[in-house]
Amino acid sequence: MDKIIVANWKMNGSLSFIKDFFPKIHTALETTPHQVILCPPFPFLSQIQEILKNTKAHLGAQNCYVSSQGAFTGEVSSSMLADMGCKFVIVGHSERRTLFSETNSLVKTKISALHKAGLTAILCVGESLLMRESGQAIETVVQQLHESLPESSTNQNTMVAYEPVWAIGTGMTPTLEEILEMHQALQKALPAPLSLLYGGSVTPENRDSILNLPGVDGVLVGGASLKADSFEKLIQ
Numbered sequence: 001m002d003k004i005i006v007a008n009w010k011m012n013g014s015l016s017f018i019k020d021f022f023p024k025i026h027t028a029l030e031t032t033p034h035q036v037i038l039c040p041p042f043p044f045l046s047q048i049q050e051i052l053k054n055t056k057a058h059l060g061a062q063n064c065y066v067s068s069q070g071a072f073t074g075e076v077s078s079s080m081l082a083d084m085g086c087k088f089v090i091v092g093h094s095e096r097r098t099l100f101s102e103t104n105s106l107v108k109t110k111i112s113a114l115h116k117a118g119l120t121a122i123l124c125v126g127e128s129l130l131m132r133e134s135g136q137a138i139e140t141v142v143q144q145l146h147e148s149l150p151e152s153s154t155n156q157n158t159m160v161a162y163e164p165v166w167a168i169g170t171g172m173t174p175t176l177e178e179i180l181e182m183h184q185a186l187q188k189a190l191p192a193p194l195s196l197l198y199g200g201s202v203t204p205e206n207r208d209s210i211l212n213l214p215g216v217d218g219v220l221v222g223g224a225s226l227k228a229d230s231f232e233k234l235i236q
């Protein structure tokens, strides 16, 4: 199997966590048949870049700002991330949309900035439970996709992760039919054949059934990527 496995650590981890975590998964990082992308918080990028050097895994980040430099206190630019050895950046995660009011148009500008810096964007889209229950899941997600993807998007610089908001960190997942249905709708709506991932309560137990669905090129994993034993199983 050659799939894409993205680990989103969110705002978790510490120096002592890193020291304990990586020796446990080192062999799996060297032998994984998958494209593994690890996205830690900004302060740990350089240390983890060093650790990943002799493995098959790639470094990613969880956010970026739209400008490349200047008076934007507290922000981090795409070119800085490229400088740090990042190849991938998650954008438009539902936590950023909800907690930091990120809109589709801001996400689009961020993706353009990533493309200019030579980085690959991992665009997250997904419906709320309300939208799912009112039968508007597909419509909502396709609209997010259209409004968030800049014209510069190609399969070399962009992938899309379908992450239903209600499945993130909850232990709930859509049925396989629902994932398939959404991925087919996204595939149709995409301007180019981009890689399509699924995210939301992915575990070693449900990984295979999700990855075996046609049109699912990989998974984006939060909670289960922070436990060495489950992350090891996920990337094997």
Ligand code: PGA
Pocket (backbone or CB within 6 Å): 008, 163, 167, 168, 169, 170, 171, 199, 200, 201, 202, 220, 221, 222, 223, 224
């Ligand atoms: P989860 O998070 O795997 O903990 O549900 C996924 C995500 O937010 O990307």
